Amino acid sequence: MAEDGTLLLNLGPGPRGRGASRGQSNTLKRKLQSPPGNPPLKRKHKPAINTFKKCSTEADIREKGSSSQKPPPKKPLTDKQNESQKSKPFIKTSSLFRNNPDIPKIHRKAVQQVQENVFTTDSFSQLDLHPHLISTINNVLKMSSMTSVQKQTIPVLLQGKDALVRSQTGSGKTLAYGIPLVQSLQGMESKIQRSDGPYALVLVPTRELALQSFDTMQKLLKPFAWIVPGVLMGGEKRKSEKARLRKGINILISTPGRLVDHIKSTECIHFRHTQWLIIDEADRILDLGFEKDVAVILNALNAERAARQNVLLSATLTEGVTRLADISLNDPVRISIADDIQKTLKPASQADQQTSSSSSCMEQENFAVPEKLKQYVVMVPSKLRLVTLAAFILEKCKVLAGGVESEQPGCSSGSSAHLQFLRLHGNMEQEERTEVFQEFLKSKTGILLCTDVAARGLDLPQVTWILQYNAPASPAEYIHRIGRTARIGCHGSSLLVLAPSEAEYVSLLASHKMNVSELKMEKVLSSLMKDDRFKLHRPGSKRSCGRDPQEVRERATVLQTKFENYVHSSEGTVRWAKKALQSFLCAYTTYPRNLKHIFHIKSLHLGHVAKSFGLRDAPQNLTALPAAGSKKKTKPKPKRSDLLKKTHGKRRLAELLRSEYSSGMDTGVSKVKKKKKQRKPGSQQIPT
Helix, strand or coil: CCCCEEEEEECCCCCCCCCCCHHHHHHCCCCCCCCCCCCCCCCCCCCCCCCCHHHCCHHHHHHHCCCCCCCCCCCCCCHHHHHHHHCCCCCCCCCCCCCCCCCCCCCCCCCCCEECCCEEEEEHHHCCCCHHHHHHHHHCCCCCEEEHHHHHHHHHHHCCCCEEEECCCCCCHHHHHHHHHHHHHHCCCCCCCHHHCCCEEEECCCHHHHHHHHHHHHHHCCCCCCCCEEEECCCCCHHHHHHHHHHCCCEEEECHHHHHHHHHHCCCCCCCCCCEEEECCHHHHHHCCCHHHHHHHHHHHHHHCCCCEEEEEECCCCHHHHHHHHHHCCCCEEEEHHHHHHHHHCCHHHHHHCCCCHHHHHHCCCCEECCCEEEEEEECCHHHHHHHHHHHHHHHHHHHHCCHHHHCCCCHHHCCCCCEEEEECCCCCHHHHHHHHHHHHHCCEEEEEECHHHCCCCCCCCEEEEEECCCCCCHHHHHHHHCCCCHHHCCEEEEEEECHHHCHHHHHHHHCCCCCEECCHHHHHHHHHHCHHHCCCCCCCCCCCCCCHHHHHHHHHHHHHHHHHHHCCCHHHHHHHHHHHHHHHHHHCCCCHHHCCCCCHHHCCHHHHHHCCCCCCCCCCCCCCCCCCCCCCCCCCCCHHHHHHHHCHHHHHHHHHHHHHCCCCCHHHHHHHHHHHHCCCCCCCCCC
8 A cells, every 4th residue: 555645435325234133133132221421331230241251351350269258348549540440441342253144255256357558658749739738738737648538539529529438437538528628619710708608518417526627627728718617516606606607607517406507597698609518427417317407408508509519428338328328419439448448358259249239238337447456345244344444444544644653552542643534425515525525635644434425536646545335336336436546547445345145246246347356354353453552451461462363352342342432422422323323224225126135124133233333232213213311202293394295205315315416406495495485374385
């Protein structure tokens, strides 16, 4: 792993877990009855069944030799003794290493992975480009040689043809359309005026990708200051966006939902001069339910100017992308780097057989991965997910910190002093999302905990590890997630965490020509041996050396106890953990039907899954989650607005799934709120 690097931890949306049989859950289930603000007390009616016999405390060891004698009354402890007593953790948690399902052996055939040659020997100076544009590419963007997708795409677009481009993530698709776009606009006979409005429209699925594309366009347009780029996206004030549209934007980059909102409500927006339509990450735009929004945009463009150049770009070729290409592209040139490589690897007879329907190609599509990307998978029982995740991050923190002293006992507490832990998800204010994205982009040593909002198109050069804590819903999503590292010829690694019941997912990846090596859970947990904060203090114990399996288990249990003590330290943290578990279970039910044999809600052991959220028991009332101590209330009569929401339940669910990538306009909710405001007192709204 590189000395300077960052780790991107993907936490959604497809959590899962697995445990032992239901009959074993009785030994783990206990009710949470702790007073508010205090950790739960020890049970006095019987000894804890979940205590390690080999991990007894110092007091337990002293009592073994004098069990017949009555112990003398306890003396008050001094301050020094109090400090030492606090440093000795008491194991309150049940055993992490008992009653777990067996970890199966991964049986898969060795496959030949499809890899694209990222760079070519051709330089940008060989193209018929403006000298200032070539200078900007070389000096500002620090690029001299073209990538494979740029070599094939740029000449086609310079000829004015439509194109459907498919290439791996991190192969330089943004410059593949950005360079010919700038070359075309700067060379127009009548010089572009800002007041002319959009000459090019670029659609992207996420706000972060919109900002990234805008930044790239700004760099390319440095020599051509009269061409003005602009960005529209959810979370920003529409009033300020309308003001920018009124002044004029020549290259308009936008998310689909936000642009549709302006098409319907902003009078100054027009497409009379639009000559380019570029849809980046087209498959994601369609997967998120933006197909209707794209149709509205296409109709608005065709109403004012039908003749234009259209480009669709994606890392995967889905049936929806093919359908959109048929609607929007006019006799396009199909550019697929991975297909060209496969044709050279296979006999001609096999290559001819692949010209079948798009749907059948989709099912057995072989995805291209970066050449220098190493892929790993680790099988982890549900109870051990949290401590395994923490051990992996701890190990990478030591590497990222780069300090040799971090390997020494006692120095580990400061090993993460210069590390940044950031979070990124859809339910954040746009200002905060932008700040987090920019901060992580500039960070040399940092960890980003994120949902799939960061799984598409983002160029984060410093990222060296991608950890998928929850398996993606399709091999295509897997490719996009791991594509955040090993970009443009750099080195990178990815790790997928699976439960034993989900081992077949590895075979699914292999069927799409993806090689995944297994990383043993014990090896990940052994990193806890380097940190004495998790050592179980016992009298007469010697300094640990090597990787004693029993001590690794003890340290993992100490770490799990720390997590559980924190979660149960207050009523609020318990409530958060319960809500997180509830979200986990809800998301687990959303896996597609063709993966239900791998990811099924009935395969979950709720007690084991609850431990991965720091809970000591599986909550029985996950749907309500009332405040502790509150009395059970009768269910109130639903309001009219609630009935409206239930009537459109499926539509609302689609909006929630889109929230990670939405334009910031929750149309369904805003309409209901507007109607509610306009309604007179005492009047009723009849649903249509």
